[in-house]
Amino acid sequence: MSGKRVLGILGALAMAVLGFAGNALAQPVVGVPHDWQTNFPPAFTPVMERVESLNNLLLVIISLICLFVLVLLVYAVWRFHASRNSAATTTTHNTFLEIAWTVVPILILVIIAIPSFRLLYYSDKAVDPAFTVKVTGNQWYWTYNYPDLGDFTVESRILPEADRLKQKPQMPRLLAVDEEMVVPVGTTVRVIGTAVGNSMHGWTVPGFGIKKTVIPGRLNEGWINVAKEGYYFGQCSQICGDNHSYMPIAVRVVSKAEFDKWVDQKKKAAGLAPATDFASATPPVNR
Numbered sequence: 542m543s544g545k546r547v548l549g550i551l552g553a554l555a556m557a558v559l560g561f562a563g564n565a566l567a568q569p570v571v572g573v574p575h576d577w578q579t580n581f582p583p584a585f586t587p588v589m590e591r592v593e594s595l596n597n598l599l600l601v602i603i604s605l606i607c608l609f610v611l612v613l614l615v616y617a618v619w620r621f622h623a624s625r626n627s628a629a630t631t632t633t634h635n636t637f638l639e640i641a642w643t644v645v646p647i648l649i650l651v652i653i654a655i656p657s658f659r660l661l662y663y664s665d666k667a668v669d670p671a672f673t674v675k676v677t678g679n680q681w682y683w684t685y686n687y688p689d690l691g692d693f694t695v696e697s698r699i700l701p702e703a704d705r706l707k708q709k710p711q712m713p714r715l716l717a718v719d720e721e722m723v724v725p726v727g728t729t730v731r732v733i734g735t736a737v738g739n740s741m742h743g744w745t746v747p748g749f750g751i752k753k754t755v756i757p758g759r760l761n762e763g764w765i766n767v768a769k770e771g772y773y774f775g776q777c778s779q780i781c782g783d784n785h786s787y788m789p790i791a792v793r794v795v796s797k798a799e800f801d802k803w804v805d806q807k808k809k810a811a812g813l814a815p816a817t818d819f820a821s822a823t824p825p826v827n828r
């Protein structure tokens with residue numbers, strides 16, 4: 542074998558190894574839609590678990606109502622058919638019936654309202670969050686600012702298809718971004734959202750049960766606490782203009798140690814002093 546050939550093979554091997562290392566993802570791709578999916582995506586946060594259980598309760602209630610109406614309808618068609626009931630009744634009032642069909646729907650609405658409001662307030666405010674991520678919708682990309690961890694900002698833009706195939710082929714088409722929002726696993730993170738420019742956007746990650754409309758000049762709050770490491774995806778869910786369909790949301794959930802490392806790296810890149818760890822970071826301040 543000639544020296545040139547050996548060098549060529551070695552070169553190809555090195556490229557393969559480097560290529561593999563470059564493409565290997567530290568976390569699995571978990572929160573992604575798949576073909577023939579029905580129903581909600583799997584729940585990855587406590588909020589989404591409750592969204593699913595409220596949905597299941599509503600499904601039972603709505604099925605019982607539909608069944609009841611269907612049975613009444615079929616019975617009326619059969620019982621009051623002209624052949625069986627040639628002389629129509631002249632009844633116009635029935636006090637008992639009228640009270641019943643007013644009170645029963647009210648009770649049903651109250652049964653729905655109690656868990657519904659409970660969930661609304663549960664998802665609205667984070668209890669003891671470790672830190673805050675400020676999400677800003679731009680035309681047409683997202684920025685993630687970490688004000689409690691040194692105040693650095695990450696810009697997150699869709700990866701053009703050629704770059705996705707080269708850099709992150711495991712990521713779904715049209716959902717891969719150059720820089721994901723990164724959060725530590727099992728940690729309550731407050732998410733506040735706003736927008737710049739002249740349009741609203743929607744920061745939505747279905748597996749997290751979060752869908753925040755972000756509006757210029759306002760702050761909207763939510764929170765996440767993701768139980769499993771991995772990549773999660775969502776899309777802008779508020780029509781915002783030309784490239785609305787090209788501003789995906791990608792969140793990378795990593796171990797706490799890896800998160801500290803990532804924060805240090807981002808702070809250094811932004812010319813800020815290295816962080817210690819996020820748990821001992823300065824508490825949130827009003828800004």
Ligand SMILES: [Cu+2]
Nearest residue numbers: 777779781785
């Ligand atoms: Cu949009």
